[in-house]
Amino acid sequence: MTEPTAYLDPRAALLAERERALAELADAEVLAPGQITYGSQAASATHVFEQQRDLALRDHNRLHLEAVDAALARLDAGTFGACTSCGKPVGDDRLAALPWAALCIDCQRATKHR
Numbered sequence: 001m002t003e004p005t006a007y008l009d010p011r012a013a014l015l016a017e018r019e020r021a022l023a024e025l026a027d028a029e030v031l032a033p034g035q036i037t038y039g040s041q042a043a044s045a046t047h048v049f050e051q052q053r054d055l056a057l058r059d060h061n062r063l064h065l066e067a068v069d070a071a072l073a074r075l076d077a078g079t080f081g082a083c084t085s086c087g088k089p090v091g092d093d094r095l096a097a098l099p100w101a102a103l104c105i106d107c108q109r110a111t112k113h114r
């Protein structure tokens with residue numbers, strides 16, 4: 001008797017990922033209070049670099065959160081698992097690894113090469 005536990009619930013995975021991304025965003029807000037001081041530039045070049053890196057990380061998290069939300073919306077709409085560009089299946093392996101993936105591997109590659 002084997003239960004079909006191999007199938008991960010994509011909604012549960014997406015909601016968990018959403019929680020994680022939100023927590024990371026909250027952390028970033030605490031670490032980078034948004035006060036970028038360009039006054040004493042020379043001394044704080046490293047500091048500015050770190051703040052810019054934090055901002056980039058936050059942008060990345062925000063974009064990621066949008067991707068996760070969009071995937072949840074596709075679940076609700078019943079279009080989850082279909083490539084948003086060509087409509088072909090994104091693929092079970094790809095969705096198991098990246099439940100928020102909007103594009104099939106072919107379209108993803110095409111986007112990167114553009």
Ligand SMILES: [Zn+2]
Nearest residue numbers: 083086104107
């Ligand atoms: Zn595609």
